[in-house]
Amino acid sequence: DGGITQSPKYLFRKEGQNVTLSCEQNLNHDAMYWYRQDPGQGLRLIYYSQIVNDFQKGDIAEGYSVSREKKESFPLTVTSAQKNPTAFYLCASSMGGVGNYGYTFGSGTRLTVV
Amino acid sequence: AQSVTQLDSQVPVFEEAPVELRCNYSSSVSVYLFWYVQYPNQGLQLLLKYLSGSTLVKSINGFEAEFNKSQTSFHLRKPSVHISDTAEYFCAVSGNNNDMRFGAGTRLTVKP
Numbered sequence: 001d002g003g004i005t006q007s008p009k010y011l012f013r014k015e016g017q018n019v020t021l022s023c024e025q026n027l028n029h030d031a032m033y034w035y036r037q038d039p040g041q042g043l044r045l046i047y048y049s050q051i052v053n054d055f056q057k058g059d060i061a062e063g064y065s066v067s068r069e070k071k072e073s074f075p076l077t078v079t080s081a082q083k084n085p086t087a088f089y090l091c092a093s094s095m096g097g098v099g100n101y102g103y104t105f106g107s108g109t110r111l112t113v114v
Numbered sequence: 115a116q117s118v119t120q121l122d123s124q125v126p127v128f129e130e131a132p133v134e135l136r137c138n139y140s141s142s143v144s145v146y147l148f149w150y151v152q153y154p155n156q157g158l159q160l161l162l163k164y165l166s167g168s169t170l171v172k173s174i175n176g177f178e179a180e181f182n183k184s185q186t187s188f189h190l191r192k193p194s195v196h197i198s199d200t201a202e203y204f205c206a207v208s209g210n211n212n213d214m215r216f217g218a219g220t221r222l223t224v225k226p
Contacts, residue, residue: 006157042204042216042218042219043204102146107157
């Protein structure tokens with residue numbers, strides 16, 4: 001079955017460490033997105049990519065980095081510059097025009113700073 | 115740019131009662147509207163969407179939403195809820211720029 005796979009499901013990070021969250025899709029979707037979810041704040045866009053080797057900052061990109069070397073993969077690195085990284089991270093993809101198709105979401109990664 | 119306001123952060127209801135989750139949007143262009151549902155520790159699942167045509171759209175599990183352009187609203191309704199409908203619901207709006215904006219979410223709790 002086609003879908004989006006996020007791994008790991010739970011991730012613990014020590015202060016000052018960089019961590020990378022994986023997002024893989026086999027839907028042949030062109031566009032991929034990373035969102036951060038905090039209680040009571042909905043989803044906030046971190047980065048998005050509409051084509052391989054190209055990506056744009058979202059509303060809260062500071063302290064994060066991404067790459068898009070393959071159509072299927074869009075990993076997110078949470079760097080030590082992100083001062084409050086504890087959150088639920090969601091990856092999504094869409095087939096071209098999001099207005100027509102909406103997003104398909106992964107099951108999320110919960111990141112906790114210890 | 116588009117924005118979404120979900121007017122209720124929490125909605126408690128009893129089983130078999132009707133429910134309405136309210137959503138208002140703002141946009142200067144034509145919009146596409148969506149409702150997503152999220153169960154605990156999971157991603158979001160598309161519940162229903164309005165793209166064009168009939169203003170009343172329905173999901174397979176009994177939810178419906180009506181696009182009201184004059185009131186810039188897209189409220190979600192169900193005539194009789196079940197315990198299994200307990201979840202968080204997100205309203206989202208997208209314009210021609212492929213930028214989707216989400217509301218803050220409404221937590222629906224169905225009590226026996």
